[in-house]
Amino acid sequence: MPELGAGTCRATCDRGRRRAQNRCAMSYADLLRGHAGDPAVAARPFLRFEGATWTFADTLAEASRYARLFLARRDPARPFHVGLLLENRPEFVFAELAAGLCGAVVVGLNPTRRGEPLARDVTHADCQLVLTEERFAGQLTDSLAAPGTRTDVLVAETSLAGALGAQPATDPGMRAEPQGLALLVFTSGTTAGPKAVQRSHGTLALMAHGAVLTMCQATAADVVYCVMPLFHANAQILGLGVALAAGCELVLGRRFSASGFLPDVRRYGCTLFPYVGSPFAYIMATPERPDDADNPLRLAYGNEAPRQYMDGFARRFGCRVIDGYGASEVGVSFTRADGDPPGALGLAGPGVEILDEEGRPCPAARFDEHGRLANPAEATGEIVNTAGTGLFEGYYKNPEATASRTRGGRFHTGDLGYRDAQGYVYFAGRDVEWLRVEGENFLARPVEAILQRHPDVVLAAVYGVPDAEAGDRLMAALELRPGARFDPERFAEFLAAQPDLSPKWMPTYLRITPELTRSETNKVQKRALQREGFIRSAAADTLWWRPRGAAHYRPFTADDLAALREQFARAGNATRLD
Numbered sequence: 001m002p003e004l005g006a007g008t009c010r011a012t013c014d015r016g017r018r019r020a021q022n023r024c025a026m027s028y029a030d031l032l033r034g035h036a037g038d039p040a041v042a043a044r045p046f047l048r049f050e051g052a053t054w055t056f057a058d059t060l061a062e063a064s065r066y067a068r069l070f071l072a073r074r075d076p077a078r079p080f081h082v083g084l085l086l087e088n089r090p091e092f093v094f095a096e097l098a099a100g101l102c103g104a105v106v107v108g109l110n111p112t113r114r115g116e117p118l119a120r121d122v123t124h125a126d127c128q129l130v131l132t133e134e135r136f137a138g139q140l141t142d143s144l145a146a147p148g149t150r151t152d153v154l155v156a157e158t159s160l161a162g163a164l165g166a167q168p169a170t171d172p173g174m175r176a177e178p179q180g181l182a183l184l185v186f187t188s189g190t191t192a193g194p195k196a197v198q199r200s201h202g203t204l205a206l207m208a209h210g211a212v213l214t215m216c217q218a219t220a221a222d223v224v225y226c227v228m229p230l231f232h233a234n235a236q237i238l239g240l241g242v243a244l245a246a247g248c249e250l251v252l253g254r255r256f257s258a259s260g261f262l263p264d265v266r267r268y269g270c271t272l273f274p275y276v277g278s279p280f281a282y283i284m285a286t287p288e289r290p291d292d293a294d295n296p297l298r299l300a301y302g303n304e305a306p307r308q309y310m311d312g313f314a315r316r317f318g319c320r321v322i323d324g325y326g327a328s329e330v331g332v333s334f335t336r337a338d339g340d341p342p343g344a345l346g347l348a349g350p351g352v353e354i355l356d357e358e359g360r361p362c363p364a365a366r367f368d369e370h371g372r373l374a375n376p377a378e379a380t381g382e383i384v385n386t387a388g389t390g391l392f393e394g395y396y397k398n399p400e401a402t403a404s405r406t407r408g409g410r411f412h413t414g415d416l417g418y419r420d421a422q423g424y425v426y427f428a429g430r431d432v433e434w435l436r437v438e439g440e441n442f443l444a445r446p447v448e449a450i451l452q453r454h455p456d457v458v459l460a461a462v463y464g465v466p467d468a469e470a471g472d473r474l475m476a477a478l479e480l481r482p483g484a485r486f487d488p489e490r491f492a493e494f495l496a497a498q499p500d501l502s503p504k505w506m507p508t509y510l511r512i513t514p515e516l517t518r519s520e521t522n523k524v525q526k527r528a529l530q531r532e533g534f535i536r537s538a539a540a541d542t543l544w545w546r547p548r549g550a551a552h553y554r555p556f557t558a559d560d561l562a563a564l565r566e567q568f569a570r571a572g573n574a575t576r577l578d
Contacts, residue, residue, distance in 0.1 A: 027176040027182060028096065028097060028100050028182070028205060028241070028244050029097050029100025029101045030100070030176070031205065031208075032056065032060055032097050032100075032244060033171070035056040035244075035247050036057045036059070036060035041247055043055050043056075045249050046058075046059050046243070046249060047059055047093055047249075047250050047252065048249065048251045048268060049090050049251075049252045052090070054090065059093070059094070059097065060097075062094045063098040064170055064171045064172065065167040065169050066094050066164065066167075067098035067099070067101040067172050068102075068167040069098075069164055070082060070098060070099065070102050070104050070129070071102050072167070073128070073152065074104075074128065075128055078128055078150075079105070080104045080105060081125055081126045081127050081128055081184070082095060082099055082105070082128065082130070082131065083151075084106060084107065084108055084109060084131050084132075085109040085111060085118075085136050086132060086133055087229070087254045088226060088227065088255065089133065090252065091131060092230045093240065093252070095131055099182070101172055102174055103174050103176065103180075105181050105183065105184060106182065106183050107125040107183075108184065108185055108230065108236075109121055109122065109130070109231060110186060110194075110229075111135075111231075111520065112520050114139045114143060115143055116143070118140065118143040119143040119146060121194070121196075123149070124196065124396075125184050125196055125396065127151050128152065129153075130153050131154050131160060132154070132155055133156040133157060134156070134158070140153060177202075178201055178202025178205075179202060180201050181199075181200060181201075182200055182204050183198075183199040183236065184198060185197045185231070185232065185233045185236065185328050195395040196395060196396040196397070196398070197328045197393075197395060197396075198396050199233075204237070204241065207241065208241030208242060208244060211238055211241065212245040215322065216272055216301050218242050218245070218246035219246060219248065220246060220248050221271075222248040222249070222271045222272050223250075223251060223269050223271050223296075224250050224251065224270070224272045225253070225264060225265060225273045226240065226274065227252075227253035227254075227255060227257070227264075228256065228274060228521065229521060232276065233326075233328040234274060234303070234521065235274065235276075238274035239274050242274070251268045256282075258279070258282035258286050259286055261279075261283050262283075269296050270297060271296050271299070272297075272298070272300075272301070273319075274300075274301055274302050275302035276303055276304060276521050276522060277305075277523040277524075278304075278524060279305075280300075280305050280306060281306050281309055281459045282458065285458045285482075288316060293316065293318030294318075299320050299321075300313065300319055300320070301321070301322040301323075301324075302323065302324070303323060303326030304427075305321070306448070306449070307342075307343050307449055308452050324336065324345055325345045325415075327415065329392045329405065329413075330392060331389055331390035332349065332352050332384075332385040332390055332411060333349035333385075333390060334346040334347065334348060334352070335347045340424060343426055344425065345425045346424065347423050348423065349385075351386045351387020351388065352425070353384050354382070354417050354425070355381045355382050355384045355386075356378075356382075362378060362380065362381040362418065362419070363378050363379055364379065364420055365379040365418040365421075365426070367420075370500035373418065373442075373443065373446065376418070376443055377440075379419075380443065381416070382417075383413045383416070384412050385410060386410050387410075388410070389405075389410070392405065392406065415428075416428035416433060416434060416443070428445065432526045432530060433445060435472045436471040436472055437472055437473065440502075440504045442504070442505065444461075444463060446500075447460075447462045447474070447476070448460045448461065448476075450501050451478065451507075453498070454491070454494055455481075456486075457478050458479045459516055459524065461516055462474060462475070462507070463475055463476075463526050463529055464530070465533045466568070466577055468570075473509065474505065474506070474507045475509040475511060475529075475530075475533075476511070477511040477529050478512055478513070480512065480514075486510075486512045486542070486544070488544055492551065492553060508546060509543065510544040511542075512541065512542045512543075513540065513541045514540050514541075517529070533577075534556065534577075542555065544556060545560065
């Protein structure tokens, strides 16, 4: 979720503090109650999904039935936590709002996790009950088959529908305290299990109000198009939260579809599109039509969009794009304004610094004639909130990780950035984005932007693989447009023609894939690509390389891998390759 939420919420409460605090100190359930209890609003459509529509009053009635069901099934001796292993379906919205009506805590579960990792998430988050759908029921049942597991499961198409039928549609009338736990959102796990970020009712509503008032200026006339996954913080705040805070309509899509994007926007009259990750790349790869801008969309807002697609998306679809910095913890803030430099997150909030490994502020970034960062080694550092921990409320049952993130009373994002002489901050990526080739440190993102200029490249992921001697060699995974065929000679010619591509930025290895592996939040899973290195996990992928001195790329074969292993062994670095 964009960290803009933290800064904008503070601005909200600065504008008439008593009024803003009264509005912010609510739960999502109380926002729904307010709309459903207003005769002028209750009968307006709130939720739309595949041809079905629920008004605010209908939504409160449905959520009340779910709340009654949760209370009937509650084990008072255990944490009152309900897991949701669902795509973006009405059941997710009803269940989440129901939790606020009855004092339960919602746990968003990632459908891409299976087996022991999924069981670990359910157990770690203390889920008494998990709601799922037929599509995921088998993997959930298998995951929870271990002896001693105490979790009930209801399936949307069968057992859940039957259980709800016996419940009255009357609000239990319970009030959530602003500081009470509302939601657990799992971060993206890499080598260790993901951490569950805690979010209270008051903070959740505060961020939603902030996004409405100072980010997207949403009104009751807007229609939010929510196809990013609701188990993630982005859709929680910028999708569901914005619709509730603004009292406007929410259109749910099960999952993101590039081909379905524009038809849905037109069909439902969508004006707001919250996003995270790379959906722009896939939408822009669809065939362009002269009337693409003939649609009601006015704003796309989110984080981590590929920079080179943002302006083109705005022009093609006749809307604005606001891209910010995103992390589930919400520990830092930035202040944006029209006219900010392209690619900037905005001006840093109070106390936000770019610090080197010794904890010292990094020098200001300098740029060359191509707009390329000229001093990455000294200007790039960790984005740290030195004034406090922002809106971070800790990780559930993980005091060690919480302490590490907030050491010294500061919030350490673990993310890289740099700041220009005017104070504007730029996001440089996660630690996987930082490469060192032949003694030169540089960032992956500028290289990706250059590779994606090629007309056949939909998306590029740049990362480092080990060099036999020291440092990295650059590998790029390229997803090509449907029907495109990789031409190694022409691609090398294309690279040579790019004036801002440093020789050390030239990829040694190219992995050509029909589809880059992405998370449920549309982020390319670079760590997985980096771990695989020279081994293709997908049979359809092809690996090419350009040995030192070669003019063009050629296939990377089993013999090449064997020779590479010998080279690493001779250098005494065999373990780096493995």
